[in-house]
Each structure stands twice: as C-alpha cells, then as structure tokens.
Amino acid sequence: MANTMTNAPGEAAGTEAKARKNIVARMFPWLVLLMLAALVVAPIFSLVAGSFSLSRLPNEFALDNLGFDNFYAVWIEQRIDRVIWNTTIYVIGATVFGVTTAGVLAWLVERSDMPGKTWIYAGVPLGIAVPGILHAIAWVLLLSPRSGFVNRAWMDVTGSNAPLFDIYTMGGLIFAEGLRLVPVAFLMLVPLMRSMDPAMEEAAAASGASPSRVVRRITLALLMPGVLAISIFQAITAMENFEVPGVLGMPVNLHVFSTRVYNLIDNIGSIPAFGQANAAAIFYLVIALIISFFYLRLVRSSERYSTITGKGFTPRKVPLGRWRKPALALALLFLFMTIVLPFLVLLYVSLLNYLRPPSLEAFKSFTLQNYENVFAQPRVARTLFNTIYVTLLTATTVTVVSFLISYIIVRTRFAGRYVLDMLSFLPHAIPGIVLGLALFWLFMQIDEWTGLRTFGSIYALVLGFTILFLSYAVRAMSVAMIQVHPDLEDAAKLSGAAPWRIALRVFGPLLMPTLVGIWIYVAMLSVRFISLPLILSQGGNNEVLGVMIWSLWDNGNISSVGAIGIMLMSFMFALALGLRAFGFGSQRGSAL
Amino acid sequence: MRTIRSQGKLACSTLALALTASTVMAQMTDEAKAFLGENGIDAGLIAQADAAASQEFEIPAEWLEKAAAEGAIDFSTNDAAQHVAKWLPVFQARYPEIDIVATETSGAARAVQPLLAFKSGRLVRHVLVSFESSLTDFIEADALEELDDLPAWNGVPEDRRAADGTFAGMQNTTWCMIYNKNRVSEDELPATWWDLVSEDSALKDGRVGAANRSQLWTLNLWTHPDYGPERMTNEFLPAFFDTLKPQLRAEGVGGMINLPLVGEFDVGLPTPNDETWEIMQTGAPAGWHCPEPVPQYFNLIGMFRDSPTHYSSKVFINWILSQEGQLTRLAAGGDGPVHKDLQVAGGALLADAFAGKDIALRTLDGMLNELPKLNDVWNPIWAASGGAQ
Numbered sequence: 001m002a003n004t005m006t007n008a009p010g011e012a013a014g015t016e017a018k019a020r021k022n023i024v025a026r027m028f029p030w031l032v033l034l035m036l037a038a039l040v041v042a043p044i045f046s047l048v049a050g051s052f053s054l055s056r057l058p059n060e061f062a063l064d065n066l067g068f069d070n071f072y073a074v075w076i077e078q079r080i081d082r083v084i085w086n087t088t089i090y091v092i093g094a095t096v097f098g099v100t101t102a103g104v105l106a107w108l109v110e111r112s113d114m115p116g117k118t119w120i121y122a123g124v125p126l127g128i129a130v131p132g133i134l135h136a137i138a139w140v141l142l143l144s145p146r147s148g149f150v151n152r153a154w155m156d157v158t159g160s161n162a163p164l165f166d167i168y169t170m171g172g173l174i175f176a177e178g179l180r181l182v183p184v185a186f187l188m189l190v191p192l193m194r195s196m197d198p199a200m201e202e203a204a205a206a207s208g209a210s211p212s213r214v215v216r217r218i219t220l221a222l223l224m225p226g227v228l229a230i231s232i233f234q235a236i237t238a239m240e241n242f243e244v245p246g247v248l249g250m251p252v253n254l255h256v257f258s259t260r261v262y263n264l265i266d267n268i269g270s271i272p273a274f275g276q277a278n279a280a281a282i283f284y285l286v287i288a289l290i291i292s293f294f295y296l297r298l299v300r301s302s303e304r305y306s307t308i309t310g311k312g313f314t315p316r317k318v319p320l321g322r323w324r325k326p327a328l329a330l331a332l333l334f335l336f337m338t339i340v341l342p343f344l345v346l347l348y349v350s351l352l353n354y355l356r357p358p359s360l361e362a363f364k365s366f367t368l369q370n371y372e373n374v375f376a377q378p379r380v381a382r383t384l385f386n387t388i389y390v391t392l393l394t395a396t397t398v399t400v401v402s403f404l405i406s407y408i409i410v411r412t413r414f415a416g417r418y419v420l421d422m423l424s425f426l427p428h429a430i431p432g433i434v435l436g437l438a439l440f441w442l443f444m445q446i447d448e449w450t451g452l453r454t455f456g457s458i459y460a461l462v463l464g465f466t467i468l469f470l471s472y473a474v475r476a477m478s479v480a481m482i483q484v485h486p487d488l489e490d491a492a493k494l495s496g497a498a499p500w501r502i503a504l505r506v507f508g509p510l511l512m513p514t515l516v517g518i519w520i521y522v523a524m525l526s527v528r529f530i531s532l533p534l535i536l537s538q539g540g541n542n543e544v545l546g547v548m549i550w551s552l553w554d555n556g557n558i559s560s561v562g563a564i565g566i567m568l569m570s571f572m573f574a575l576a577l578g579l580r581a582f583g584f585g586s587q588r589g590s591a592l
Numbered sequence: 593m594r595t596i597r598s599q600g601k602l603a604c605s606t607l608a609l610a611l612t613a614s615t616v617m618a619q620m621t622d623e624a625k626a627f628l629g630e631n632g633i634d635a636g637l638i639a640q641a642d643a644a645a646s647q648e649f650e651i652p653a654e655w656l657e658k659a660a661a662e663g664a665i666d667f668s669t670n671d672a673a674q675h676v677a678k679w680l681p682v683f684q685a686r687y688p689e690i691d692i693v694a695t696e697t698s699g700a701a702r703a704v705q706p707l708l709a710f711k712s713g714r715l716v717r718h719v720l721v722s723f724e725s726s727l728t729d730f731i732e733a734d735a736l737e738e739l740d741d742l743p744a745w746n747g748v749p750e751d752r753r754a755a756d757g758t759f760a761g762m763q764n765t766t767w768c769m770i771y772n773k774n775r776v777s778e779d780e781l782p783a784t785w786w787d788l789v790s791e792d793s794a795l796k797d798g799r800v801g802a803a804n805r806s807q808l809w810t811l812n813l814w815t816h817p818d819y820g821p822e823r824m825t826n827e828f829l830p831a832f833f834d835t836l837k838p839q840l841r842a843e844g845v846g847g848m849i850n851l852p853l854v855g856e857f858d859v860g861l862p863t864p865n866d867e868t869w870e871i872m873q874t875g876a877p878a879g880w881h882c883p884e885p886v887p888q889y890f891n892l893i894g895m896f897r898d899s900p901t902h903y904s905s906k907v908f909i910n911w912i913l914s915q916e917g918q919l920t921r922l923a924a925g926g927d928g929p930v931h932k933d934l935q936v937a938g939g940a941l942l943a944d945a946f947a948g949k950d951i952a953l954r955t956l957d958g959m960l961n962e963l964p965k966l967n968d969v970w971n972p973i974w975a976a977s978g979g980a981q
Contacts, residue, residue, distance in 0.1 A: 146855055272708075355851075357854060378693075379673040379676070444712050447714060455709065554843070554846075555696070556845065557672070
C-alpha cells in the first residue's frame with residue numbers, strides 16, 4: 001500500500017512525461033514541414049504579389065492597386081521574348097558543351113586505359129573552387145576582342161585588325177558557362193559510368209556487333225536516362241547562373257533572364273521598376289519550375305534502366321591504343337583551361353602596377369602593392385569577416401536542417417514526408433536572383449509589420465542561402481541515410497537510447513563524412529554565389545566578398561580584383577581539397 | 593587622499609568647463625599636420641587650415657557627447673578603399689570616439705538603393721556622396737537632413753550648396769579624357785568638343801570608349817551658352833553618336849581609365865583629374881586632355897534624416913567640409929577642395945590641362961532642372977545606338 005502510495009504519482013508523472021514526449025515526437029515533423037513551407041512559400045508569395053503591384057515601392061503595396069500592367073510592360077516594352085530566346089540558346093548550348101566535355105572526361109577516367117587517371121580524377125572537381133565571377137573575369141582578360149591578352153598578341157603578331165575570339169558573344173557565354181558546369185557534371189557522371197554492368201556490352205560484342213555499334217546501341221542507350229537527368233540538372237544550374245552572363249553578356253546587352261532581372265533593378269539614376277522586375281522573375285521562375293518538374297519525373301523513371309544487381313562486376317576498360325597520350329593531353333588541357341589559366345591570369349593582373357598586356361617589361365614591373373593596398377583597407381577586413389560569418393552560419397544551418405529533413409523523409413512514417421521531400425527540392429528551381437528579389441520584398445514587409453531590422457542585415461543573407469542550398473544538402477543527406485541500415489538504429493532503440501543519443505552516437509559517426517562534405521560544399525557555394533547577395537547586400541553591415549569583387553570589377557579596379565581573387569581562389573582550393581578528403585570525394589559524388 | 597582631492601578638482605573643473613563652454617574648439621591635430629606635411633601639402637595651406645580650425649570645429653559639446661554614444665556611421669562613398677584607409681586615421685585622431693564603416697559603391701548601390709530603403713522606412717546607409725543623378729528623388733522624398741548649422745558650412749561657396757541646407761559640394765572634379773600615349777598622338781586630340789565630333793575627328797570609329805554617364809560631362813555642355821539644349825539635341829549629340837561612333841561601354845569611370853591602357857579603346861571618356869593622376873603615377877602611358885569648354889563639377893555630400901548616427905554624421909560631414917578635412921582628402925586621394933579658401937594653386941591635380949581654359953561648370957540648377965531634360969534626349973539615343981544598359 002505504501003508502495004502504491006509512493007509510486008502512483010511517480011508513475012503518473014512518468015506516463016505524463018511519456019505522453020508529452022510522444023506529442024512532441026508527433027508534432028516535430030509537422031513543425032519542420034511548416035517551417036520549410038514558410039521558408040519556401042513565403043518568398044514566392046511575396047514575389048507573385050509584387051509582380052501584380054502597381055505601386056512604385058515594395059512597402060507601398062496595396063490590394064486596391066493591383067493589375068497586369070507589369071507583365072504587359074515586361075512582355076512588350078522589355079521584350080522578354082528576346083530574353084527567353086537568348087536564355088534558351090545559352091542554357092542548351094552551355095549544357096550540351098558542359099555535359100559532353102564532362103562525359104568525355106568521365107569516360108576516359110572510368111572506362112578507358114588513359115594514363116594518369118588518378119590526377120585527372122582528382123583535378124577536375126577542383127574546378128568547383130573557381131568562383132564563377134573570377135572564371136568569367138579571367139576569360140574577359142584573355143579573350144576580350146580588343147584588349148584580351150590572347151587577342152592582343154594575335155593582332156600584334158599577325159597585324160590583323162580582327163580578334164581571334166570574341167568572348168562577348170553568345171558563343172563566348174556558352175563556352176565559359178559550359179566549362180564551369182563540367183566539374184559537377186563530371187562528379188555525377190563518374191558513378192554512372194562505373195555502375196554499368198559490362199555484361200550487355202560483352203554480349204553485344206560476342207554477338208558480332210562492331211565497337212561503335214556497341215557504344216551507340218548499348219553504352220549510350222544505358223547511359224541516356226542518367227545523362228538526360230544530369231543534363232536537366234545542369235541546365236537548371238546554367239539558367240540560374242548570374243556571374244558568367246553578368247560579366248560577359250551585360251556589357252554588350254546580351255541578356256539572359258538572370259541579368260535582365262538584375263538590370264531592371266540596378267538603375268543608377270532613379271528608383272527602379274520593381275514590379276516589372278518581379279514580373280520578369282515570374283516568367284523566369286515558371287520556366288525553371290517546369291524544367292525541374294521534368295527532372296524529377298526523369299529521376300523517378302530512371303530505375304527502369306538500372307543495371308546494378310547483386311552480382312559483382314568490374315567495368316571493362318577500353319584500350320585507347322595510340323590515342324592514350326592525346327587523350328591525356330586533352331584532359332590536361334581541360335585542367336589547364338579551367339583551373340591553371342584563370343589562376344595565372346588573375347595572379348598576373350594582381351602583380352601589375354597598372355593593367356597592360358604581358359611583356360618582359362610588365363614582368364619586370366611586378367609589385368606586391370595591390371596586395372598591400374588590399375590589406376590596408378578596413379573594408380576588406382570587414383567584408384572578410386562578414387563572408388566568414390555568413391559562410392559558417394549558412395553551412396552549419398543547412399547541415400543541421402538538412403539532417404532533420406532527411407531523417408524525417410528517410411526514417412519516419414510521417415504522413416507529410418513526400419510533401420517535405422518536394423518542398424526541400426523546390427528551392428533548386430528558384431534562381432538565386434529571383435529568390436533575392438523575393439526576399440527583398442519579404443524583408444521589407446516583415447520589417448514594416450514587426451519593427452525588426454531584417455532588411456540589410458547579415459541574417460538576410462544566411463536565410464537566403466539556407467533556402468537556396470537546402471535542396472543539394474537534403475539530396476546528399478538522404479542518399480547517405482538510406483545507406484545506413486535501420487538495424488543499427490533499432491538496436492540502439494531497444495537498448496533504451498533516446499533519439500538524440502541515437503542521432504549523436506549512431507548516425508553521427510556513420511554520417512560524418514557526409515555531414516562534413518555537405519558542410520564544406522555549402523560553405524563553398526556560400527562564398528561563390530553572388531546573385532542573391534547582390535540584391536540583399538545593403539552596405540557595410542552585410543557586404544560579402546562576392547559583392548565586393550563585383551563592385552570592384554564594375555568600378556574598373558581590376559588589379560584589386562586580381563589580388564582578392566587570388567586569395568579567394570587559394571582559400572577555395574583548400575576547401576575543395578577538404579571536400580574531397582572528407583566528403584563527396586569518398587562517395588565519388590554520387591549524391592550530387 | 594591628495595590624489596582623490598586633485599581628481600575631484602579635475603572633475604569639478606571639467607564639469608565647470610562643460611557647463612560654461614557649450615562648444616568644443618580645437619586646433620589642427622598633430623596627426624593632421626604630419627600627414628599633410630608628409631604628403632606634399634604646402635606649409636602655408638597647412639598653417640591657414642590650422643588657423644581656421646578653431647572656428648571650423650566649434651562644435652556644440654552636446655553633439656560630441658551624443659556622437660560618442662552612437663554606433664558606426666555607414667558611409668556610402670565613391671572614394672577608393674585605399675584612399676579611405678589613408679584619411680580615416682586623420683579623422684579619428686580628432687574624433688576617436690566616432691567609427692566609420694565606409695563602403696565603396698557604384699551604380700544603384702551608391703544612392704538609389706539607400707534612398708529606396710529610406711522610403712521604405714529603413715536606413716541602410718547614413719551618409720552618402722555623389723547622389724547627383726538621383727538628386728530630384730532625394731529632394732522629393734525629403735530624405736536629407738539640414739547641415740547648415742555645421743561650423744564649416746560657410747566654407748562651401750554659396751553656389752555649391754543647397755539653399756535649404758540639406759546638401760553641399762564636398763570636392764571639385766574636372767572631367768576630361770584619358771588617352772593611351774602609345775596609341776594617340778597629341779595632334780590627334782581635339783581642341784574643343786565640336787572638334788571631337790566633327791567629320792575630320794581623328795578619334796572616330798571606336799577609338800573613344802564612352803561610359804553612360806551623361807551627368808558627368810554632357811550636362812555641363814547642355815547648360816553652356818555655346819552649346820545649349822537645342823544645339824546639343826540637334827547637332828552635338830547626333831554627331832557624337834553617329835559621326836564619332838564611340839564604343840558605348842557598360843563599365844564605370846574606373847573602366848574608362850584602365851581599359852585604354854590595354855588597348856580596349858584609345859581614349860576613355862569621361863575621366864576625372866584625380867583618378868587619372870593616380871594612374872599616371874604608376875608609370876602607365878596615360879595622358880589627359882581637356883577639350884574646351886572644360887567640364888567641372890562638385891560632388892555632393894549629405895546625410896539621411898532620422899539617422900541613428902545623427903550627431904556623429906554631422907561631426908563627420910563637418911570635418912569633410914573643413915579645411916583640415918579638405919586638405920587631408922586632397923593629400924590622400926587627390927580630391928579637389930571645394931572650400932572657398934582653398935581655391936589656390938596646388939588645389940587641383942593635373943591643373944595644367946585646363947588652366948586658362950573656358951570652364952563649363954555643372955550647376956545646382958543644371959542638376960535639378962536640366963538633367964532630366966538631357967536624360968530624355970540622351971537615354972533614347974544611347975539605347976538606339978546599342979549602348980550597354
């Protein structure tokens with residue numbers, strides 16, 4: 001009795017605590033879903049609302065002042081049809097060029113007997129470390145029609161008045177963006193090539209099919225769905241890219257969607273047409289969403305082409321014969337053009353006392369003055385601090401949030417997990433410039449309603465980046481989690497471990513390479529990405545390196561761009577090596 | 593005990609001083625004197641600025657007390673970061689309690705975005721410069737704080753400051769053209785702007801690179817009696833675009849200075865005397881030429897109303913307008929003083945290129961009333977001629 005008397009309240013409290021825990025456990029996925037929905041849907045809603053707003057400013061939005069005028073103006077006055085056409089040519093061209101180049105390199109590394117494959121395999125992904133803006137600037141310095149170092153040398157040597165290449169053309173845009181797409185496409189294609197069972201090719205060959213027929217009818221047919229999915233993924237990436245068309249297209253009025261939207265709000269003399277920018281962004285977003293829809297459909301149906309079975313196999317290596325060395329030369333040329341050349345060009349510019357073509361005299365005049373100037377500027381230290389702060393916060397937030405989302409998707413029977421999966425992928429379809437514009441509107445409204453100071457703050461960038469990079473992280477995290485068998489988790493549960501302990505002691509160690517890999521990859525993206533900060537950066541409080549480089553380039557301070565670019569690229573190479581050592585390198589890019 | 597007593601005396605004296613003297617007067621700081629002396633400023637000018645300091649820094653003590661409690665000033669500037677790094681320590685030697693976050697900005701980021709934020713009830717910058725092309729929007733928004741209570745206000749000539757006291761000129765700049773000495777001979781350079789756009793111009797067909805900055809030089813001609821709106825609309829501008837056929841560039845002023853050096857074009861237009869002088873100091877083969885009439889103007893400085901750094905911004909702008917500030921910025925980056933007592937030899941870089949020539953000054957009236965009219969003509973022709981937008 002005494003026992004009953006003493007235990008009853010304890011049992012009741014225990015039951016109550018258990019019930020409370022159950023409620024929390026049941027509510028938690030819903031909270032995550034709501035949070036994600038708010039993160040993704042709220043900016044899109046503000047973008048759509050803004051596109052119909054006929055008020056001059058975001059904070060003058062009023063329900064009685066809405067209409068279709070912005071869409072009309074964008075279509076008729078801004079000739080968005082031309083922008084759609086340019087974007088189509090640019091995206092298709094860059095994707096075909098980039099994926100084909102990546103395909104050739106991946107095939108050489110995985111399926112041929114090319115010498116030096118390890119170096120090529122290690123080198124190609126390093127291209128991720130070259131920020132798009134520096135990549136584009138390097139090509140301007142080399143191939144600008146009149147002053148590009150290559151063209152200048154050509155004209156001086158031949159006496160010609162015409163340049164050898166003109167980077168300020170659609171061809172130039174496709175070339176520069178295509179090269180930029182190769183590293184990620186390569187990382188995605190390598191596992192595809194590796195996982196192909198050679199039995200079918202061998203059977204075809206044994207049946208008398210010629211090697212070219214085998215490649216055409218078997219190899220390419222098997223690869224096609226995967227290649228198509230990768231191509232669409234890359235097309236979305238090319239479409240949302242701002243840096244390359246911003247540096248190469250904008251100066252000659254060769255606009256694609258990302259630059260047109262930016263151009264509409266970057267008005268030097270008067271308050272820009274925000275409503276029109278939103279309307280243009282809506283066209284942009286709809287096209288990106290349609291492409292993403294096809295991507296998802298393709299990925300889901302690609303299982304039909306799976307050749308991985310329980311049977312072990314080693315993919316057949318194709319002997320290249322006398323083409324072994326030329327193949328290696330081709331691969332090395334790619335590495336030189338995408339990694340070594342941009343670095344050398346920026347290094348050269350950073351050491352000049354004034355901009356001039358390479359010559360003996362120029363080499364003799366080398367100075368570290370630009371580096372000293374950069375270090376003497378309080379602005380650089382502040383911008384560096386902002387960049388590091390944003391990068392650390394974004395990478396950590398994205399890693400944690402993607403872990404939570406992936407856990408719910410992969411490990412629970414939560415009713416809304418498919419919606420959660422869809423919502424987490426959706427940001428991949430939102431171009432950075434569009435999200436920037438959407439958040440610009442949203443933050444202004446939030447500040448007006450709440451009195452907070454989100455607009456122009458560093459947290460505005462962190463939030464924007466978190467939304468933008470979540471889809472990459474959730475994909476990678478989910479793939480890694482699927483590979484961890486639930487038995488381990490069940491065993492821990494049966495032993496009475498709390499969920500947080502399971503996460504820390506079971507998932508943590510097993511997923512560490514993925515967690516670190518995602519963290520580093522998101523950190524790299526946060527440093528590279530400039531379209532979103534270009535819209536959300538509002539002065540010293542939240543200026544980051546990408547914006548500073550853009551501003552210096554825009555102002556014509558090319559030597560400072562060189563000095564900062566070299567330091568940034570060195571840092572990014574270190575991160576890329578870290579990424580390879582800890583994360584995706586060990587998985588060979590399967591998740592991305 | 594003795595120490596406590598003497599400290600108490602000191603505190604009482606300070607309090608008494610603070611109560612009786614409501615303003616803070618000062619001489620030129622040693623740091624300023626040293627900096628100006630080391631950077632080639634004439635000793636006579638330094639002495640003059642030193643003598644003026646007691647009047648120009650006669651700031652109410654209350655301003656300084658409140659400024660010390662405020663945060664850092666967010667300063668949107670067109671000044672290169674390395675210049676700011678030079679003059680900022682001189683300012684902070686006088687006002688160590690005031691911190692400044694200076695961001696070099698261009699395009700919409702310099703003036704339009706801060707104005708937009710202001711109109712939306714937010715302040716993302718506190719002090720800004722060179723907002724001339726959006727001046728009418730700033731006035732319409734009533735965005736600028738009155739500055740005519742600054743002790744150094746009267747140093748700005750009347751025709752270079754707002755009648756209502758909301759903005760002032762802070763530096764004089766002369767806008768001409770840079771050329772690559774290896775590619776352009778002196779006899780190819782035009783004596784007047786009419787010569788530049790004539791059929792016989794040696795610089796036709798893409799040798800000139802032009803930035804889309806009509807307000808920096810064309811406006812001066814628009815308001816000059818020899819040119820005027822009618823001749824500009826019907827003769828000069830059509831000849832500029834159709835006869836001269838310059839490269840219409842997207843780059844800003846910095847691009848106009850650097851690109852002739854690598855042969856992108858031979859002549860960059862418009863380029864300011866201070867930045868051109870700076871590139872010349874590197875040994876670059878750059879020359880600078882001013883056709884007549886010579887476009888000159890003064891960059892504006894102002895501060896937003898309701899700023900969280902109200903007092904520190906006022907103290908800062910006062911320093912910029914003072915002789916000490918004007919000479920310090922001249923020494924740090926070649927920015928020409930606008931101060932009426934500093935219009936002397938040595939007050940402008942590359943003055944040989946325009947000394948004795950007819951000057952076309954951009955006036956406040958021109959900026960407020962004529963610039964929109966010029967833009968109505970300039971913008972369509974620029975776009976129709978394929979200019980980068």
